[in-house]
Amino acid sequence: xxxxxxxxxxxxxxxxxxxxxxxxxxxxxxxxxxxxxxxxxxxxxxxxxxxxxxxxxxxxxxxxxxxxxxxxxxxxxxxxxxxxxxxxxxxxxxxxxxxxxxxxxxxxxxxxxxxxxxxxxxxxxxxxxxxxxxxxxxxxxxxxxxxxxxxxxxxxxxxxxxxxxxxxxxxxxxxxxxxxxxxxxxxxxxxxxxxxxxxxxxxxxxxxxxxxxxxxxxxxxxxxxxxxxxxxxxxxxxxxxxxxxxxxxxxxxxxxxxxxxxxxxxxxxxx
Amino acid sequence: xxxxxxxxxxxxxxxxxxxxxxxxxxxxxxxxxxxxxxxxxxxxxxxxxxxxxxxxxxxxxxxxxxxxxxxxxxxxxxxxxxxxxxxxxxxxxxxxxxxxxxxxxxxxxxxxxxxxxxxxxxxxxxxxxxxxxxxxxxxxxxxxxxxxxxxxxxxxxxxxxxxxxxxxxxxxxxxxxxxxxxxxxxxxxxxxxxxxxxxxxxxxxxxxxxxxxxxxxxxxxxxxxxxxxxxxxxxxxxxxxxxxxxxxxxxxxxxxxxxxxxxxxxxxxxxxxxxxxxxxxxxxxxxxxxxxxxxxxxxxxxxxxxxxxxxxxxxx
Numbered sequence: 026x027x028x029x030x031x032x033x034x035x036x037x038x039x040x041x042x043x044x045x046x047x048x049x050x051x052x053x054x055x056x057x058x059x060x061x062x063x064x065x066x067x068x069x070x071x072x073x074x075x076x077x078x079x080x081x082x083x084x085x086x087x088x089x090x091x092x093x094x095x096x097x098x099x100x101x102x103x104x105x106x107x108x109x110x111x112x113x114x115x116x117x118x119x120x121x122x123x124x125x126x127x128x129x130x131x132x133x134x135x136x137x138x139x140x141x142x143x144x145x146x147x148x149x150x151x152x153x154x155x156x157x158x159x160x161x162x163x164x165x166x167x168x169x170x171x172x173x174x175x176x177x178x179x180x181x182x183x184x185x186x187x188x189x190x191x192x193x194x195x196x197x198x199x200x201x202x203x204x205x206x207x208x209x210x211x212x213x214x215x216x217x218x219x220x221x222x223x224x225x226x227x228x229x230x231x232x233x234x235x236x237x238x239x240x241x242x243x244x245x246x247x248x249x250x251x252x253x254x255x256x257x258x259x260x261x262x263x264x265x266x267x268x269x270x271x272x273x274x275x276x277x278x279x280x281x282x283x284x285x286x287x288x289x290x291x292x293x294x295x296x
Numbered sequence: 297x298x299x300x301x302x303x304x305x306x307x308x309x310x311x312x313x314x315x316x317x318x319x320x321x322x323x324x325x326x327x328x329x330x331x332x333x334x335x336x337x338x339x340x341x342x343x344x345x346x347x348x349x350x351x352x353x354x355x356x357x358x359x360x361x362x363x364x365x366x367x368x369x370x371x372x373x374x375x376x377x378x379x380x381x382x383x384x385x386x387x388x389x390x391x392x393x394x395x396x397x398x399x400x401x402x403x404x405x406x407x408x409x410x411x412x413x414x415x416x417x418x419x420x421x422x423x424x425x426x427x428x429x430x431x432x433x434x435x436x437x438x439x440x441x442x443x444x445x446x447x448x449x450x451x452x453x454x455x456x457x458x459x460x461x462x463x464x465x466x467x468x469x470x471x472x473x474x475x476x477x478x479x480x481x482x483x484x485x486x487x488x489x490x491x492x493x494x495x496x497x498x499x500x501x502x503x504x505x506x507x508x509x510x511x512x513x514x515x516x517x518x519x520x521x522x523x524x525x526x527x528x529x530x531x532x533x534x535x536x537x538x539x540x541x542x543x544x545x546x547x548x549x550x551x552x553x554x555x556x557x558x559x560x561x562x563x564x565x566x567x568x569x570x571x572x573x574x575x576x577x578x579x580x581x582x583x584x585x586x587x588x589x590x591x592x593x594x595x596x597x598x599x600x601x602x603x604x605x606x607x608x609x610x611x612x
Contacts, residue, residue: 036419043410044428047491051431053453054443107339114335126336133347135600137548139569140593143576143586144353145346147364167346170339199331228436230551231569235577246438250555253442260446271439278434279427286430290496 057264073261080252080265089248090269092158093227096244099162100226101219104169108218111170112177113203117189127178133171138164142235149236160236161244165229169222176292180214181207217288220281224274245270351593358587363580375587385588387563388571389595391478392547395567396599398482399489399546400539406486407493407538412527415501416509416519426498429491437488441555444484445471448556471557477565481556485546493538500534501527536607540600547596568592 061067062076081087114120115127145164149155184207192202208215233244243251249270253263278285358375362368379385414422432440447453448470455467470480508526517525550569553559559566559574566574568588576585 032417033419036414036417037421039410039413040419040421040425043490043494044425047429047431047487050440050443050447050487051435053447054439057446103342107342110335111339114332118332118335120329120332123332126340129348130339130343132597133343135544135596136347136351136593137544137569137589137596139548139550139572140354140589141347141350143572143582143589144350144357146576147357147582148350148353163342164346164350167343170343171347174339199335224434228438230436230438230554231573234554235573246436246551249436249438249442250551253445253555260449263442264446267439267442271435274434274436275431278431282427282430285434286426286495289433289492290499 054264054267057260058268060261060264062261076261076265077269080262081269083262084248084252084266086245086248086266086269089243089245090273092242093245095158096162096165096233096242097223097226099158100165100169101222103162103166104173104222105215105219107166107170108173108177109203109208109215111174112179112181113199113207115174115178116181117184118199127174130171130174133168134175136168136171138168138229138231142231146235156237156239156241158242161233161242164232164236165226169225172292173218173222176218176288177211177214180211184210213284216281217284220277220284221288221292223277224285227274354586354589357583358590360583362582364576364582365580368583371583375584376591378584379587379591384563384566385568385571388559388566388568388588389591391565392567392592392595394478395482395485395546395549396543398479399485399549400542402486403489403493403542404497404535404538406490407497408528408531408535410490410494411497411501411531412523414498415504415527416522422498426495430495431491432488433492437551438555440484440488441552444487445556448480472561474561474564477557477561481552481565484552484556485549489542489545493542496538496541497531497534500531504530532607536604539603539607543599543603544596547592547599568595 058076059072059074060076061069061071061073062079066073111130115123141164145160146155149160154160188206189202192206197206227244228246229244230246230250233242233247234250237243237247240247240251249263249266252266357368359370359372360368361371361374379389414425445452449455450467450469454470458464458467468476471477473480504526509522512522512526547567548569549567550573553565553567553570554573557565559570569592572585572589572592574585575581575588
């Protein structure tokens, strides 16, 4: 298509303007994070990378990050295993009640955490299970498995049936077909799912907030919200903490960008 | 892939059901009848125990008046009547609809124009642009909220900017203002959603064959006619998806409100999801909280259903 010079320039202007609008708040918080945390600091110069160390220690982010890593690990590993198994059944086998069961999983993608946290908290409290890592992780596994089942089913349905057929002719059991052929072949789909589930779990707020009332299993975003409540004066340290909390997912995004975008776009597009 | 090297084995073990697509799927006759269920069972157990069961319990709890400690009293649908009558809850659902505008409608409008302009003339740097505008989607909402709190603060960058350009009269504590706190928080939602919507729409528009544009231009169509005659009809499916995604996201907004305004000032920025938390864990109105949660869920389902119905109809 032939495009006039003016239009081309206009397009660059639009690209730059919208990039600026998106980046401005991010730059604001990054520059605040490096700014002096107190009047005393301000006399020593305007660039203070040590804010990150101070925030890390005062905000106990080491502990919160460790919890976040543990919770994310549990959620991602369980989600991948469970979704592979269920997606395999829905994608390659035919059985009674298939579509009803599948729709049951599908509605889970839309059920908000708000609809389940209230009874979850009170029931788990009765069982003495609040303030355990499982109370924080398992509800998120349930949420992710709804998406994961749908996502893996789409992958398994896309596999050329003759390949499964051939393996079966060779006498491979369904289990072997899954783990030695389909899973290695489906690495991109599995990676996308892992990346999305990791992001959702790392960023989740309501479930860890409710499920760990004493704060023993406080994840990084919660630690940050708490830090905000305590240090209303120190915006620099707060900003530094915020950057620390956002960093793991943002770094992963820059490395595996295609998986993030593809996952979030295709995950939403129904068949 | 054909299995020619394995032909010899195929002769030894003939397929039980010949040919066609269906033979590749394990029918109950071939495998053990329960095999598929065994594969689904682990996922279903976790999903059932931590999702379906609590959802059912929410519905059950919503019929009681319960403070979380003492004995619950059955009150029938009173908690749902409250959703309609209680001023704070009405405000919460009203605000949720305002957020739908800021999270979904506004980003789709901006995204459509933006994506159309960028599709018409493919310039360099589009992939970097995509990376940048998608960024708000991956940043934890708590972090987004803290960043914007600093922008909206009384001595924050927005007010500094206003004073610098001589509009100091407009400067105010944005998040503490009865009139402006709701749109101020809404704008954060627009900031988060617009990139996702734009990338989604650009992907849809990239699929439009170039010949269509060329034919339209030969007919003398300008950018505006091109937009309404070619682009808009081709991305209906993407618009539907974008609306569904962003509307659901807007109705689930909790962390943003929790960190920026806690629903205040007064009830001017409260939303249903925040009311669920407040009622259940701060005010001991567990039944009412459950009712709000159930209502919210129903609302999410109804809105997505309606959006998808309209989307389906207009594309056929």
